[in-house]
Amino acid sequence: MNDLLAGLQSAFGLIIHLDHDLVEISLRSLQVTLSAVFISAAIGLPFGAWLSVTRFRYRRFAIALLNALMGLPPVVVGLFVYILLSRSGPFGVLDLLFTPTAMIIAQVIIVTPIIASIAHQSMRELWFLYHDLLISIKTTKWQRMQALLWDGRRSLLTATLTGFGRGIGEIGAIMIVGGNIDHLTRVLTTAIALEVGKGDFPLALGLGIILISIAILINLSIHVLSRTEREGTW
Amino acid sequence: MVETILPVELQNAIVRKGTKDIIGPLNLTFGGKGCSIVIGPNGAGKTTLLRLLHGLERTTSGTVRWAARKGDTYSRQSFVFQAPVVLRRSGIENIAYPLYVRGVVKKAARAEAEKWIGDIGLRDVGNNDASVLSGGEKQKLAMARALITKPEVLFLDEPTANLDGAATLEIEGLIRAAVEAGTRVIMATHDFGQARRLATEILFMYHGKVHERATADTFFDDPQSEEARKFLRGDLLV
Ligand SMILES: Nc1ncnc2c1ncn2[C@@H]1O[C@H](COP(=O)(O)OP(=O)(O)O)[C@@H](O)[C@H]1O
Ligand SMILES: [Mg+2]
Numbered sequence: 001m002n003d004l005l006a007g008l009q010s011a012f013g014l015i016i017h018l019d020h021d022l023v024e025i026s027l028r029s030l031q032v033t034l035s036a037v038f039i040s041a042a043i044g045l046p047f048g049a050w051l052s053v054t055r056f057r058y059r060r061f062a063i064a065l066l067n068a069l070m071g072l073p074p075v076v077v078g079l080f081v082y083i084l085l086s087r088s089g090p091f092g093v094l095d096l097l098f099t100p101t102a103m104i105i106a107q108v109i110i111v112t113p114i115i116a117s118i119a120h121q122s123m124r125e126l127w128f129l130y131h132d133l134l135i136s137i138k139t140t141k142w143q144r145m146q147a148l149l150w151d152g153r154r155s156l157l158t159a160t161l162t163g164f165g166r167g168i169g170e171i172g173a174i175m176i177v178g179g180n181i182d183h184l185t186r187v188l189t190t191a192i193a194l195e196v197g198k199g200d201f202p203l204a205l206g207l208g209i210i211l212i213s214i215a216i217l218i219n220l221s222i223h224v225l226s227r228t229e230r231e232g233t234w
Numbered sequence: 235m236v237e238t239i240l241p242v243e244l245q246n247a248i249v250r251k252g253t254k255d256i257i258g259p260l261n262l263t264f265g266g267k268g269c270s271i272v273i274g275p276n277g278a279g280k281t282t283l284l285r286l287l288h289g290l291e292r293t294t295s296g297t298v299r300w301a302a303r304k305g306d307t308y309s310r311q312s313f314v315f316q317a318p319v320v321l322r323r324s325g326i327e328n329i330a331y332p333l334y335v336r337g338v339v340k341k342a343a344r345a346e347a348e349k350w351i352g353d354i355g356l357r358d359v360g361n362n363d364a365s366v367l368s369g370g371e372k373q374k375l376a377m378a379r380a381l382i383t384k385p386e387v388l389f390l391d392e393p394t395a396n397l398d399g400a401a402t403l404e405i406e407g408l409i410r411a412a413v414e415a416g417t418r419v420i421m422a423t424h425d426f427g428q429a430r431r432l433a434t435e436i437l438f439m440y441h442g443k444v445h446e447r448a449t450a451d452t453f454f455d456d457p458q459s460e461e462a463r464k465f466l467r468g469d470l471l472v
Contacts, residue, residue: 126322129319130319130321132290132313132315132319133315133319133321135290136288136290136308136312136313137331137332137335138308138309138335139335143335147321147331150323151321151322151323152322
């Protein structure tokens with residue numbers, strides 16, 4: 001109980017004074033995860049739509065695989081990306097290991113299947129409703145995907161948010177490929193782990209509260225955005 | 235005027251699902267003008283026949299042949315489904331959608347859709363999400379969306395099956411106007427009154443086959459087949 005109170009106090013102190021390290025770490029967390037989510041959505045949403053409107057031989061298998069990839073253990077993803085990016089790995093020459101870019105790559109691998117899978121589930125239902133009409137109107141495959149992406153945008157926002165939630169709280173992969181280097185790759189989750197390791201629970205708790213606040217804030221603001229959109233454009 | 239896509243001809247057409255022949259073998263031709271009404275009890279195969287003509291079903295054997303070259307045949311037809319399919323967007327955007335698909339610029343498409351939304355009496359709710367409209371309003375929207383492309387052939391699958399009297403009459407008004415404008419209408423119904431009001435000719439379907447094809451007067455006053463007589467007496471429900 002004392003730890004909790006001290007943690008809250010410490011968090012408030014950090015926020016009010018706009019502690020330099022804290023701001024830097026928070027911004028880096030946002031930069032990494034927002035970049036990863038942006039890339040993942042750009043890949044995952046169209047892929048989910050494509051999967052909804054396309055019939056091919058191994059479709060069921062592809063969907064099962066996608067759902068399985070949703071549960072990819074971040075630590076293993078981190079290991080995989082580490083091997084690829086390490087000096088002796090195939091992409092070693094790019095010198096990306098222990099940079100924010102490496103962290104973004106790892107998070108894209110974790111978040112894309114989540115966004116694609118959730119997006120596919122909602123667009124598949126929509127496609128079931130639209131199927132006959134869109135075939136009757138002689139739409140092209142691309143037009144069908146566009147219709148699903150546009151008309152399903154609310155649930156696609158939810159899919160993207162879920163991906164964001166997963167990314168912002170992720171530590172397994174980001175620790176391995178980022179290395180938690182001060183002023184370079186330290187983000188909220190890795191900083192919390194470090195503070196706990198050092199036994200600085202109040203600071204760890206403070207950072208945790210800030211992490212949760214960021215997640216809630218972003219969720220709320222997108223919720224408000226989608227509300228105004230609904231009332232405004234139709 | 236471009237060459238017409240009609241007539242359409244079915245030759246020994248059969249649609250089989252599993253081991254059951256749902257319709258056929260059918261040998262039919264639709265050409266000319268007017269409103270053909272396919273009538274018959276539930277499960278007779280009316281929906282399947284319409285979908286087959288429109289290319290939403292394939293023949294298991296036999297052929298469906300439109301007069302025009304393949305490519306653009308189906309884009310000169312529209313289909314209104316029994317349960318109206320409404321896109322999750324505004325009424326106006328629903329009506330404009332087929333024009334967007336055909337590459338009409340947004341402004342022109344919307345202007346045309348605005349005209350149609352007024353014609354079907356939904357101007358006041360045209361900018362609202364269409365999924366909150368009533369059943370009758372949704373079906374009127376589907377009619378406008380089908381007609382905005384000025385189709386040569388309009389397929390209607392029991393378009394008033396779930397509607398009340400007033401909404402039914404409004405839909406029938408739209409159908410009549412389309413027929414007068416020269417659209418070839420092929421429509422399924424099991425409503426006798428509606429068939430009498432709209433039909434140029436009647437096709438009576440039962441168990442996947444067309445048992446009788448006649449003018450509305452002949453069919454209702456002097457049906458030739460035993461099945462049709464039973465159906466009209468109400469003895470033939472499935
Ligand atoms: N996909 C399908 N698989 C199996 N049977 C079907 C399928 N679609 C329709 N049927 C059957 O075909 C028959 C004709 O259906 P339908 O064309 O919908 O008749 P109607 O429109 O006259 O009521 C019905 O007995 C129906 O159960
Ligand atoms: Mg039917």
